[in-house]
Structures are given as C-alpha cells and as structure tokens.
Amino acid sequence: MIWLQAAVVVLLIVLNGMLSMSELAVVSSSKPRLKLLADRGSRGARVALGLIEDPGSFLSTVQIGITLIGVLTGAVGGATLAAGVGEILNHYAWIAPRGEAAAMALVVVTITLLSIVIGELVPKQLALRDPERIAVIVAPVLRWLLRLARPAVRMLNVASRFVLRLAGSMGNNSPSITEEEVRAAINEGARAGVLKQIEKEMLSGVMRLADRRVELIMTELDALTVVDLALPSAAVWRAVAATQHTRLIAVRGDPGHVVGLLQTRDLLGLRLQEKDEDFASILFHPPRVGLDLPATEALERLRNTTAHMLFVVDEFDQVAGIVTVADILKAIIGDLGEANPATPTMCAREAGSWLIDGGMLIDVVSDRLGLVSLPAERNFDSLAGFLLWRLERLPEEGERVRLDGYEFEVVDMDGPRIDKVMVTRLPVAVGLDDDLAGG
CATH class of the missing domain: 3.10.580.10 (CBS-domain)
Structure with a gap:
C-alpha cells in the first residue's frame, strides 16, 4: 500500500512538472516561428498560437491544474504516506516510538526536493531550450484541459478582471515588442554569429532611418x-x-x-x-x-x-x-566608395584609438564604439554636436570629454567648426569615470 501511495505522489509531481513545462514553453515561444510552423501545416502550432492569443484562459487552466496537484500531493504525502512510513520506522528500536515524527520530516523533505527538481527546475529548463517544439506537442492537450475546466476558468477570469480593474491595470497599452528589444535582438544575433557584421550594420541602419531627417x-x-x-x-x-x-x-x-x-x-x-x-x-x-x-x-x-x-x-x-x-x-x-576615395571619416589608428571627422553621425560613432549612455531624446546628430552638448560651449583644441570608457579629444578646429576628434579607449579603471576632463 505504501508503495502505491509513493507512486501516486511521484506521478502527481511529474504531472506538475509537465504543466510547468507546458506553461513556460507556450509563454516563451516566438510567435513568428509558430506562425511559420502553422503555415507549413502544423496543427499544434496553430493551437499554440490560439493559446497565446488568449493568455488569461490558458494560464488559469494551468494554475488550476497545478493548484489541484499541490493539494493532492500534500494530502497523500503529508498524512497518509507519512503514517505508513512511520509504522515501518517504529519497527526499529533505535527510533521507536518517534517513527511517525521522523517519517513526517523525511516525507516533507523528499516531496519538497522532488517537487523543486522534477516539478519545476528540470521541466522549465527543458521548456527554455526548445519552447516552440514543446509548445507544438503540448498545445492540443492544454486546449483539451481548457475545455474541461472552462466553467472554473471563466469564474477565475471574472475575478481576475475585477481585481485588475480595482488596481487600475485593466488596459495593456505596452507594445508586444519594443524598438529596444529589436535592437537587442540584432546585437545578440551578431554576437551569436547568426548575423554577419555587414548584415548587423544594415539592419541597424534601417532602424536609424526613421529617426533621421x-x-x-x-x-x-x-x-x-x-x-x-x-x-x-x-x-x-x-x-x-x-x-x-x-x-x-x-x-x-x-x-x-x-x-x-x-x-x-x-x-x-x-x-x-x-x-x-x-x-x-x-x-x-x-x-x-x-x-x-x-x-x-x-x-x-x-x-x-x-x-x-x-x-x-x-x-x-x-x-x-x-x-x-x-x-x-x-x-x-554607408559610403559605397568612389574612384578616388577621400580620407575615411573614421580612421583606426594605434590600438584603441580613432581619428573621426566632427561631422560624422553620432549614431554611426555609437554603433562602432558601443556607446550606451547617449540620451534617447537629443537635439544633436553629429559627433561635433555631441561635444557641444557635453561642454555647453564652443570647445578649444585639446579639450576632452569622457563617455562610456572613451575619451573624446578635440584635435582640430576649423574656425568655429569642430573638424577632427581623437577618440581613445581608456583603461578599465579610468573608463569607469565618465566625467568631464579638462584640457
């Protein structure tokens, strides 16, 4: 009998893990990838897309299942299984008559450990490794559970909307994906080798195009x-x-x-x-x-x-x-090149330094150097404009500005125009200080 109870507890923990894995797989799946699979005839992908479009009902169904499993696991393991294990332990003289207390502690620790490892950590790691493939497999089962639990789901959705309305969070005005996320995806794709450098530069150029006059x-x-x-x-x-x-x-x-x-x-x-x-x-x-x-x-x-x-x-x-x-x-x-090309606007010199024209677009400089501290809303477009913004006046030759681990030195002025700027990568310890440095 005790082995049957133990098997029931393990089965409940495995079911909990499957629900956790299914939930995270569907939530983490890429909609464009699922749409591509659906266009190729995948029924599971179409079902998964439907679940993503109605997250309230889907999440409520999963939560109902996880909650019921937790209650059943506690009922079977906390009392019934612990009592059986306690009877076995009391047969040993060195622990009797404290076998039931020891059994309770042993059962609780074992169930907790199994619930964390088998019921949460391992399933979620599997879901994150290949969310679309898992979502395609589990989506039909989740839809069947959703239909089975529809009355309870509707009641939970009504209660959730009521609480959200009280909290003033009923509307969702945030976009499903932001421009920053797209830029981050492009950079991550370049780092992972999915995108070549020229492809990354072209995509970044397209992203900047809307901001240019x-x-x-x-x-x-x-x-x-x-x-x-x-x-x-x-x-x-x-x-x-x-x-x-x-x-x-x-x-x-x-x-x-x-x-x-x-x-x-x-x-x-x-x-x-x-x-x-x-x-x-x-x-x-x-x-x-x-x-x-x-x-x-x-x-x-x-x-x-x-x-x-x-x-x-x-x-x-x-x-x-x-x-x-x-x-x-x-x-x-960028420039495609000419028969007699002029001096490049950004010349790499000795290790960690560049000579840049003051009129070069600050977006291009930012992409090449990886600057992250430039203001999102700014009233300058060139490297010279950036220096004027930081100094708040017309600079003199030799004046320096620091930002994101780089030092920008004005090396040539053409009247009131900043003609050439020397950019040098600072040592790590120095680069942490991005304040103005005097000339």
Missing part, C-alpha cells in the same frame, strides 16, 4: 552639377558634356532660382531631334519636401515619382539639395 542625408546643391538656362545654349551643352552626372539641376539667372531637373537621356533625345534650345520641353519638376521630413517618408515619396528624386527646400522655399534612392541607401549601409 532628409537634411542629414541629402546631397547638398553645392555638390551637384548646375546649368543656367539663361545662358546661351552652347554654354549649357558644354556644361552637360563636362559632367558625369545623369541628372542636372536647372536654374535661370539666379543660382538660387531652381526651375527644375534635366536628365541626360532626355537631353540626348533633344540633341537627336536637333532642338538644341528647347530645354523647357524636357524640364522635369520633382516633388519638393522640407528639411525636417523623416527619411522613411522621403523613401515612400521616392517610390511614387518617376524622377526618383526629391528637391529639399529650406524655410524660404529655396532648394537646398536633393534626395535620391542612393542617398537613402548610403544612410543605411
């Missing part, structure tokens, strides 16, 4: 080929022949009076038709956007224009530059 990614007017249509047509054609650009900015008289865009393919057609002076017929007028337009919105507008270009205008409605798909791509993955 077109002012930061546009090609300024000074870097473009501008043709003045007020000049004789021969002068215009000489400018066209001298450029390597496929798109030209057309002005009339005043360099600030931009009248449209000329494309070399249209100019070639004009020349073949011997209409050398009819530039107005091929003049294209790209949409105009403001400097503050988010880069993601600019990309959406580029998809809707045949010129694949936007004019960026300032507050006086003067064209300050252009934005193309190439500018968007450059903002995501």
Whole structure:
C-alpha cells in the first residue's frame, strides 16, 4: 500500500512538472516561428498560437491544474504516506516510538526536493531550450484541459478582471515588442554569429532611418552639377558634356532660382531631334519636401515619382539639395566608395584609438564604439554636436570629454567648426569615470 501511495505522489509531481513545462514553453515561444510552423501545416502550432492569443484562459487552466496537484500531493504525502512510513520506522528500536515524527520530516523533505527538481527546475529548463517544439506537442492537450475546466476558468477570469480593474491595470497599452528589444535582438544575433557584421550594420541602419531627417542625408546643391538656362545654349551643352552626372539641376539667372531637373537621356533625345534650345520641353519638376521630413517618408515619396528624386527646400522655399534612392541607401549601409576615395571619416589608428571627422553621425560613432549612455531624446546628430552638448560651449583644441570608457579629444578646429576628434579607449579603471576632463 505504501508503495502505491509513493507512486501516486511521484506521478502527481511529474504531472506538475509537465504543466510547468507546458506553461513556460507556450509563454516563451516566438510567435513568428509558430506562425511559420502553422503555415507549413502544423496543427499544434496553430493551437499554440490560439493559446497565446488568449493568455488569461490558458494560464488559469494551468494554475488550476497545478493548484489541484499541490493539494493532492500534500494530502497523500503529508498524512497518509507519512503514517505508513512511520509504522515501518517504529519497527526499529533505535527510533521507536518517534517513527511517525521522523517519517513526517523525511516525507516533507523528499516531496519538497522532488517537487523543486522534477516539478519545476528540470521541466522549465527543458521548456527554455526548445519552447516552440514543446509548445507544438503540448498545445492540443492544454486546449483539451481548457475545455474541461472552462466553467472554473471563466469564474477565475471574472475575478481576475475585477481585481485588475480595482488596481487600475485593466488596459495593456505596452507594445508586444519594443524598438529596444529589436535592437537587442540584432546585437545578440551578431554576437551569436547568426548575423554577419555587414548584415548587423544594415539592419541597424534601417532602424536609424526613421529617426533621421532628409537634411542629414541629402546631397547638398553645392555638390551637384548646375546649368543656367539663361545662358546661351552652347554654354549649357558644354556644361552637360563636362559632367558625369545623369541628372542636372536647372536654374535661370539666379543660382538660387531652381526651375527644375534635366536628365541626360532626355537631353540626348533633344540633341537627336536637333532642338538644341528647347530645354523647357524636357524640364522635369520633382516633388519638393522640407528639411525636417523623416527619411522613411522621403523613401515612400521616392517610390511614387518617376524622377526618383526629391528637391529639399529650406524655410524660404529655396532648394537646398536633393534626395535620391542612393542617398537613402548610403544612410543605411554607408559610403559605397568612389574612384578616388577621400580620407575615411573614421580612421583606426594605434590600438584603441580613432581619428573621426566632427561631422560624422553620432549614431554611426555609437554603433562602432558601443556607446550606451547617449540620451534617447537629443537635439544633436553629429559627433561635433555631441561635444557641444557635453561642454555647453564652443570647445578649444585639446579639450576632452569622457563617455562610456572613451575619451573624446578635440584635435582640430576649423574656425568655429569642430573638424577632427581623437577618440581613445581608456583603461578599465579610468573608463569607469565618465566625467568631464579638462584640457
């Protein structure tokens, strides 16, 4: 009889472990992975997704099962099993007549140990190792238990909602996944080797794109080929022949009076038709956007224009530059390189130091160095802006700022502009102090 009681207790503990494992597996499962399995025809994955969509009923069912198992384990083990073990112990003269007391202690310790190891720790570790596979297996059983316990579950859900309403926590306004979690997943994927470094940089660039304005990614007017249509047509054609650009900015008289865009393919057609002076017929007028337009919105507008270009205008409605798909791509993955590349904006020097242009985007610097203390809401976009924010004034050459174990030294000023900054990794003991250091 005592062995039957012991077997019942062990069986109850194993059932408790299965419920704990099932609960954690379903809760920890990745919804995208389950959806992928469901699309491939997995019935268990579809059931698991249904349980995740209704966590209140699912968790209530599991809790009912665990509670009932705990009560039954205590009833069988605490009194019945302990009494049987006590009778056996009392047969030994060295412990009689204290066998029942010793049996109670022995049974309690044994059941507690088994409940922790078999009923909690091992099942939960198994669930965390492969949550989706376990969830697919146990989900149909959990759904059957949910149907069986539906009346009790409904009563518990009503009671839970009432308590939550009293606590003022009825609504759940937090997103299921945050931007910070996505960034952390990208970084973790790179560390684990799932993502290559270039893939990590591209994904990080896409994440940053929504925070950038077109002012930061546009090609300024000074870097473009501008043709003045007020000049004789021969002068215009000489400018066209001298450029390597496929798109030209057309002005009339005043360099600030931009009248449209000329494309070399249209100019070639004009020349073949011997209409050398009819530039107005091929003049294209790209949409105009403001400097503050988010880069993601600019990309959406580029998809809707045949010129694949936007004019960026300032507050006086003067064209300050252009934005193309190439500018968007450059903002995501960085410079693609040129025939005669200029000095890199971030040059690695001796171990643990970099020479960086002051105009380099602070997001790029942060990604390369792993900075974590930059404010989420900030009014600067470049490394120079960061230094001005920390110093709260225009710096002088030789002044230093410390942040996250790095020292930023202003090494070159071009008038009021911070031209070059030397960044040095500090020793660990020194890097813990990120206060301002004097020049």
